Amino acid sequence: MTSTEYAFLKGHGTENDFVLLPDLDGSIHGDLSADRVRALCDRRAGIGGDGVLRVLRHQGDDAEWFMDYRNSDGSIAEMCGNGVRVFARYLIDTGLAATPIRVATRAGVKTVTGTNDLTVDMGAPTVLAPTQISIAHHFWQATNIDMGNPHAVAFVDHLDEAGPLLEEPIYDRDTYPNGVNVEFVERRGERHVAMRVHERGSGETRSCGTGACAVMVASALDDGRGPGETYLVDLPGGRLTVEWTLDDRILMTGPAVLVAEGTTTL
Numbered sequence: 001m002t003s004t005e006y007a008f009l010k011g012h013g014t015e016n017d018f019v020l021l022p023d024l025d026g027s028i029h030g031d032l033s034a035d036r037v038r039a040l041c042d043r044r045a046g047i048g049g050d051g052v053l054r055v056l057r058h059q060g061d062d063a064e065w066f067m068d069y070r071n072s073d074g075s076i077a078e079m080c081g082n083g084v085r086v087f088a089r090y091l092i093d094t095g096l097a098a099t100p101i102r103v104a105t106r107a108g109v110k111t112v113t114g115t116n117d118l119t120v121d122m123g124a125p126t127v128l129a130p131t132q133i134s135i136a137h138h139f140w141q142a143t144n145i146d147m148g149n150p151h152a153v154a155f156v157d158h159l160d161e162a163g164p165l166l167e168e169p170i171y172d173r174d175t176y177p178n179g180v181n182v183e184f185v186e187r188r189g190e191r192h193v194a195m196r197v198h199e200r201g202s203g204e205t206r207s208c209g210t211g212a213c214a215v216m217v218a219s220a221l222d223d224g225r226g227p228g229e230t231y232l233v234d235l236p237g238g239r240l241t242v243e244w245t246l247d248d249r250i251l252m253t254g255p256a257v258l259v260a261e262g263t264t265t266l
């Protein structure tokens with residue numbers, strides 16, 4: 001910890017909540033240690049969040065911004081779908097950028113468009129060989145989808161089948177050597193599903209944007225459909241709309257709001 005004061009903001013996308021750290025030229029937060037991320041995300045002793053979004057300018061032709069995303073346990077992840085909308089909301093509200101905004105992430109450049117609800121072009125999904133997950137001797141077949149970060153999607157009759165999700169589901173370590181985000185999906189209607197998620201590095205959260213995209217792709221495939229479809233995905237924290245375009249891109253649309261700003265010594 002340090003006694004220096006730093007600016008922060010707090011925001012969320014469908015209640016997937018984040019601490020934002022503006023660090024435009026990268027001079028403020030140095031390496032941003034896992035300890036500091038955990039302290040910032042602590043819901044009792046810190047600001048509280050499912051993760052940290054560090055806002056950096058990007059030196060490159062393809063994007064002007066870089067989203068340095070960290071899970072609440074301090075681990076680094078490739079991509080955060082809700083986070084990139086909240087990141088863009090910060091840039092829009094401060095006048096630093098206007099849509100379309102190209103944001104570099106560890107999973108490539110994502111373009112954000114829109115005004116109120118924001119849409120992210122998440123790129124192409126990668127569907128891999130099916131896998132299996134389990135919790136307390138209950139096993140589910142799972143669709144293995146990479147959205148820049150890893151996902152295992154399991155269909156259930158009722159979302160409460162997954163139990164309290166206090167612990168990480170058991171997964172195949174050879175399939176997911178760096179861990180996995182696990183989604184449970186219940187059918188709600190035609191092109192309409194609901195999900196819960198246990199996020200790698202954050203536990204059960206109220207929403208996961210990359211998870212919603214993985215769930216849409218798994219659901220469409222399970223329905224015998226493919227590109228050219230749009231699904232509604234309900235999460236405990238709200239609703240995301242996910243379109244799989246004919247040219248194999250996933251467009252995710254949902255809210256992004258900033259709720260507080262201040263300074264912190266954490």
Ligand SMILES: N[C@@H](CCC[C@H](N)C(=O)O)C(=O)O
Nearest residue numbers: 077080081082149208209210
């Ligand atoms: N909540 C995010 C995903 C954040 C990263 C994930 N926990 C991981 O480790 O891959 C989203 O909205 O996509």
